[in-house]
Amino acid sequence: MEIKSPFLAKEHKYKHAKPKRPWRTILLFLAPTLVLYFGLIFYPVVRTVYNSFHTLDMTRGMEEQFVGFENYEDLFGKDKTFKLATQHSLIWGFVSPFLEIPLALILALILYFKVPFERLFRIAWFSPILLSYVVVGIVFRWVFNNEWGVINTILSSIGLDALTQNWLGTTETALPSLIFVTTWMFTGFNMVILLAALHSLPTELVDAARVDGASIPRMVRSIFVPLLQRTIASLLILCFIGKMKIFDLVWVMTKGGPMWATETVSTYVIKRAFHWRTLDLGYPSAIAVLWFIVIFCLSLIITRLLRRRELVEF
């Protein structure tokens, strides 16, 4: 006689039933973060996009008027300063990674091979990233001072007067000077990341290479660099994005001068938004939206290119 247990059905039911998620509790804990996210990130982004399609005609009161793509047309049409700012930001974005990352790799390798006073060097090389852009900007204004700055003073003292420059006061040297400063600031940060990546490599490879008599340059070329490609690619993208958005350092050191020689898109947006004797945020919003799209697309392209070679970890 088949005995049907009344419990078996329930057990079967519970065995295959999906556990219910406690959505209310989940929402309760997510609520503060979601409020902050929507209030401080999502809404400002949406509002900026909205503003970019509107204008505030001050002669007609404080009412917004929809102007479609007019702000964007002006941007591409007649704004020479925007074109200059774009050039400078792109130069900065593409040049900086090729300065910072190779230098960071060299420093990381120096520390990896346990030079004397390794800990002191690690602190010294990492310290610049701990300083704010404002502090760095003020200090380097003194360093680059034409009359009594450290650089010109040293050059004069060793008989290289011909090389002394008005570093921040000429259009040719102002931007390279700022790129030098950000290289100084961020090389240490990249160095720490690469050093961590180096230490995570299997030591057997290095030991085997040593046993085989490989020199250090050969190990760097054949073992370290290939194995660190993913980390390097990630740092490259981060460096690129960071330099495309740079504002603080330029504002403190040169405010975009002389003659727009260090004008970046970020400084130009601020000037158009708050120093243009208008409350209309339509045009600067258009600049901000366009630049966001540019950075996003370029980052995507770089990521895709690197991903094809399986270099990117995300």
Place this chain on the structure above:
Amino acid sequence: MKLRVFFVMLIVLSLTFSACTTKATETPVVEEPPTEEPEPAKPTDKPVVVEPTEVPTLEPVTLTFWSHWAEEDNKKAVLQYAIDKFQTEHPNVTVDVTWWQKADMFPAMRNAFTAGEGFPDIFYFDRGGLEFIDAGWLADLTNAIDWSEVKEGAILGWTRPGPDGKDGVWAMALEMATDEIYYNKAMFADLGIDVPDDYQFTADEFYDICVKIREAGIDPFANAVGDYAIMGHYIYSYVLLAQLGADDLISLWKGEKSWKDPEVVEALEYIQSLYDIPVYGESFSTMQLGESHVYFHTEDGAAMFLLGSWYTGRAFVDPAEGGQPESFQLGFLRYPAMPNGKGNDLKVSLVSGSIAVAEMSEQKDLALELLQVMASTEVGNKWVTDTAVATGIKTTEVGGKFQWYFEEFDKTHVGQQYANAFYGLIMPADLKDAFENILCVGLPLGEITLEDAIEQMEEARLALE
């Protein structure tokens, strides 16, 4: 589990509501004294004594005042004097003063006015917030206060169209500057430079003395654009005003007159000749405003300083705080006279640090009363005496430790005429950006030729149309 969640949410909501609830303000209940009908008086009755009714006390009110000059104690003292006087007359009113640097204050005000709350009732105002007028955030003061003790030039300086297109007066100019050429008398004497009796060199003479100063290894001008491009504008204002006169200069600033006009080009060529000497120092692009002051009056690095008369705000303080030494001999010059110039007798004057009232203020009437106290000769006298900075208020006495400065000023400015022609209050923003980058910074640094500079200025002007 569900019950636990429910109680947690209940506690959170209760705490939230209790924090958000504001205590209702208790309005004082004023009991009206009972009125009694007096009985008809009888000849033998004693007179009825009526007890006096109680006068309700005024509610305490707080008036918010934001001001620049956080680091200028002498100017703060004058404003505080006016505030104290106002509070004595209005014992129920407390003026809550916040001292700012204006670079921080204007963004904060902009945000507050945009939000419609948190803005001050009365505040410092200058050309850094002209768009506030267009936005309707400032109260029209035309008929709101008594202007009898304010100079006509100060009233005209703040007369501009409002949001409805009609002219109004938007602020009261406590500080009114004139753009000057300060010079080091002792240095001129050492270099054998004789100043004309009317304190005005011709253009050629001015060029010659700049050459002489440069040959002595001294910078003719102490100006530098390390933090403000505006510091490079003075020579343009002076030479162009002398050359064109007030009307044509204003037309040029507005973008109505061409930068290729022969008279304009002649003036710019003269300025280029000064740059070729050169008149500015090696630190022109990096030295900051405060450093320029010290470079001029303490380090003897330059013979002249082209600056607004607010020079005294930084210079007339303790030398340990960056003020000029007591032994420094300060003099004034008039602008170099251009051959066939239409404005050789003119100097630029402009409304500078001023006080305005918020149109949306709930205490607007009280704010206007405080403004009225400030717009008085009494406060004007104190301002001039304590700060040595010119004011838009009519003054009757000037004394104190800066008496020598005003005597020197009066001696140098006999018959001087003034023009309300400061570019910062007139130029459209796009043209102003081009002017500051190309002419104020680029041309003196040699980063652009004069021909290219004129071409680019003309392009910027035409782009306005």
